[in-house]
Amino acid sequence: MTPVPNPVRFRGTDSYLTNEGLQAAVNCALTLQRPLLVKGEPGTGKTLLAEAIAQSLGQRLLTWHVKSTTRAQDGLYVYDTVQRLYDSRFGDGDVRDIRRYIKMGPLGEAFSAPERVVLLIDEVDKADLEFPNDLLHELDRMRFRVTETGDEVAAKHRPVVVITSNNEKELPDAFLRRCVFHFIDFPDAELMRRIVAVHHPGLEATLTEQALKVFYELRAFTRLRKRPSTSELIDWIAVLKSQGVTDLKLDENLPFLGALLKKEQDLVSVAEAFGRGRRPRA
Amino acid sequence: MFLPFFYELRRRGVKVGAQEALALAGALQAGLHDSSLDGFYHVARALLVHSETQLDTFDQAFLAHFKGVETAGLELTQELLSWLEEARERQDLSPEELALLEQLDPEEIRRMFEERLREQQERHDGGNRWIGTGGTSPFGNGGFAREGIRVGGKGGRQGAALMQAGARKYAGYRDDLVLDTRQLAVALRKLRAFARDGAPDELDVDESIAATAKNAGELEVVVRPPRRPNTRVVLAMDVGGSMDPYAAVMSRLFSAASHATHFKELRIYYFHNCVYGKLYATPQLTGGMTVPELTAQVGRHHKLVMVGDASMAPYELSIRTDADGHYKADGLEGLTWMMQLAQHFERNVWLNPEPMGTWRSGTISVLARVFPMFPLTVEGLGEAVTHLTRGRTVKGVAARR
Numbered sequence: 003m004t005p006v007p008n009p010v011r012f013r014g015t016d017s018y019l020t021n022e023g024l025q026a027a028v029n030c031a032l033t034l035q036r037p038l039l040v041k042g043e044p045g046t047g048k049t050l051l052a053e054a055i056a057q058s059l060g061q062r063l064l065t066w067h068v069k070s071t072t073r074a075q076d077g078l079y080v081y082d083t084v085q086r087l088y089d090s091r092f093g094d095g096d097v098r099d100i101r102r103y104i105k106m107g108p109l110g111e112a113f114s115a116p117e118r119v120v121l122l123i124d125e126v127d128k129a130d131l132e133f134p135n136d137l138l139h140e141l142d143r144m145r146f147r148v149t150e151t152g153d154e155v156a157a158k159h160r161p162v163v164v165i166t167s168n169n170e171k172e173l174p175d176a177f178l179r180r181c182v183f184h185f186i187d188f189p190d191a192e193l194m195r196r197i198v199a200v201h202h203p204g205l206e207a208t209l210t211e212q213a214l215k216v217f218y219e220l221r222a223f224t225r226l227r228k229r230p231s232t233s234e235l236i237d238w239i240a241v242l243k244s245q246g247v248t249d250l251k252l253d254e255n256l257p258f259l260g261a262l263l264k265k266e267q268d269l270v271s272v273a274e275a276f277g278r279g280r281r282p283r284a
Numbered sequence: 285m286f287l288p289f290f291y292e293l294r295r296r297g298v299k300v301g302a303q304e305a306l307a308l309a310g311a312l313q314a315g316l317h318d319s320s321l322d323g324f325y326h327v328a329r330a331l332l333v334h335s336e337t338q339l340d341t342f343d344q345a346f347l348a349h350f351k352g353v354e355t356a357g358l359e360l361t362q363e364l365l366s367w368l369e370e371a372r373e374r375q376d377l378s379p380e381e382l383a384l385l386e387q388l389d390p391e392e393i394r395r396m397f398e399e400r401l402r403e404q405q406e407r408h409d410g411g412n413r414w415i416g417t418g419g420t421s422p423f424g425n426g427g428f429a430r431e432g433i434r435v436g437g438k439g440g441r442q443g444a445a446l447m448q449a450g451a452r453k454y455a456g457y458r459d460d461l462v463l464d465t466r467q468l469a470v471a472l473r474k475l476r477a478f479a480r481d482g483a484p485d486e487l488d489v490d491e492s493i494a495a496t497a498k499n500a501g502e503l504e505v506v507v508r509p510p511r512r513p514n515t516r517v518v519l520a521m522d523v524g525g526s527m528d529p530y531a532a533v534m535s536r537l538f539s540a541a542s543h544a545t546h547f548k549e550l551r552i553y554y555f556h557n558c559v560y561g562k563l564y565a566t567p568q569l570t571g572g573m574t575v576p577e578l579t580a581q582v583g584r585h586h587k588l589v590m591v592g593d594a595s596m597a598p599y600e601l602s603i604r605t606d607a608d609g610h611y612k613a614d615g616l617e618g619l620t621w622m623m624q625l626a627q628h629f630e631r632n633v634w635l636n637p638e639p640m641g642t643w644r645s646g647t648i649s650v651l652a653r654v655f656p657m658f659p660l661t662v663e664g665l666g667e668a669v670t671h672l673t674r675g676r677t678v679k680g681v682a683a684r685r
Binding site for chain 2: 026033
């Protein structure tokens with residue numbers, strides 16, 4: 003694995019702000035041509051990172067959403083037996099050509115693409131425990147063999163692989179060793195202000211300050227089951243903006259709290275904690 | 285050059301190896317670190333750390349290893365000098381002071397600073413010459429010099445490696461617990477068994493081909509129900525008192541079991557020391573159901589996993605209670621309730637965190653005759669799982685004599 007001599011450096015995009023740690027991780031992955039494993043709280047922009055990389059490199063993005071039933075084989079190729087059986091009965095097309103019934107999965111598609119692409123393997127931890135192990139060889143060598151035809155699919159240009167994980171399952175060591183790892187921190191108030199400015203340009207400064215203040219107060223509130231994250235803040239501000247809210251205070255009358263808190267218990271506990279004492283005496 | 289750092293990391297438990305060393309060498313060769321310690325910190329962190337639980341260890345190792353390097357490197361000096369150019373002027377200066385300052389043009393300050401860097405050997409605070417804090421020297425921070433070089437401190441260049449490593453903001457992610465949850469999860473995984481039931485909606489390719497061939501080439505599609513996990517588990521854990529020292533290993537087991545997706549059903553109950561007619565839904569011993577209710581609800585094919593140290597005062601095994609756990613003179617003894625459980629479930633095990641050497645005496649030896657007992661370790665769990673998937677247990681009968 004020889005490093006690419008002069009790779010394009012990733013510096014984030016107009017709408018995706020990064021920090022040095024993240025840039026270093028992405029550039030390591032690009033230069034060393036290793037998969038980039040991204041972890042972090044939900045809503046900190048793990049999936050968006052792949053889009054940002056694709057955008058800044060000007061390359062096509064392929065996405066593979068992993069589900070609990072996904073097998074490693076699905077990512078490589080699927081042999082469509084049903085179609086072939088069907089065609090053999092009704093005589094549409096040449097059933098002797100088995101290649102017509104081999105459908106490439108996202109990984110196979112990325113390998114056989116004529117140009118370099120960005121491949122996002124989203125939420126790798128959703129799948130079975132053995133799933134990452136089954137992909138070790140393919141991600142390492144960037145090639146695999148189609149058993150049905152004996153053809154070998156080898157990547158002409160090693161794709162940029164971005165893997166995200168929500169930490170629902172532990173990933174095997176052998177898999178981790180092959181990846182460049184980055185943990186996306188929760189943005190501090192300063193970075194968050196810039197993120198909000200990127201998504202809602204021209205938002206009134208006082209509203210931004212108030213919204214951020216309420217947001218960080220809510221995050222510091224330890225009784226929450228699910229703490230609000232960046233994407234929820236962006237959504238919430240969008241709602242506030244469209245409804246013309248200008249003044250915010252953390253109490254039981256906080257508008258559109260549902261955009262920030264997604265669990266009913268959380269809404270109840272916030273109402274209890276911040277509404278008490280202010281409740282009008284009936 | 286960074287090999288000693290590798291051994292520092294390994295000593296602290298971040299298992300880096302030759303693969304990481306080669307990757308880092310490749311990255312440095314490609315100049316990814318921009319010849320700065322700051323860049324090196326980020327590149328090394330991306331390549332050497334594989335989990336957020338190790339980030340804190342990495343920061344500590346980095347701090348310990350590179351402390352003192354911060355003023356030595358020439359490249360770093362360049363970085364320090366670049367801060368000088370961004371230095372702001374103060375507004376409230378008298379003309380005399382300004383005139384004085386004129387003498388210190390940036391070039392002059394830069395030269396002086398380099399000189400000081402070479403000469404300075406230790407920390408200096410409150411002086412007017414050395415790089416330090418709280419003084420009138422142009423260098424350092426928290427001082428009163430008009431213009432100068434801020435070295436470190438709040439408001440300095442954000443993200444300078446040692447400052448960032450020093451902040452140790454990943455301490456919260458340290459979770460030595462989680463480290464071998466995967467091993468436990470892999471052991472539990474052997475417990476799974478699949479069965480085909482439900483609506484037939486999966487194509488049986490082999491059968492379809494066979495049927496089509498038999499049908500002289502007329503297409504005959506055969507479908508079958510999909511394979512689904514078919515293991516049902518009842519997990520009962522001893523909490524409180526003598527179990528407190530084992531809280532860590534218990535929560536590891538709990539997280540491995542509750543994250544396992546290959547169980548069709550997983551019921552988790554709690555008890556304290558001995559089951560007295562009732563299994564509780566929470567570790568605080570509230571809710572839950574009585575043993576007769578449980579045995580009525582779940583079948584004999586559920587697998588029962590009891591976890592506890594089985595150590596208690598001998599009389600506790602013979603306290604008579606009713607099904608609600610209240611003392612009653614004509615109720616059943618604690619041991620009898622346990623035997624009822626053992627007899628209802630064809631396959632049951634007891635996982636014990638106590639070392640095996642202590643099992644031959646006390647209440648452990650009694651309960652070991654009711655339940656097949658295995659140590660609560662990764663190996664023990666593996667053996668227990670093998671036992672659960674094999675034959676039925678007849679121990680409960682044997683202990684009844």
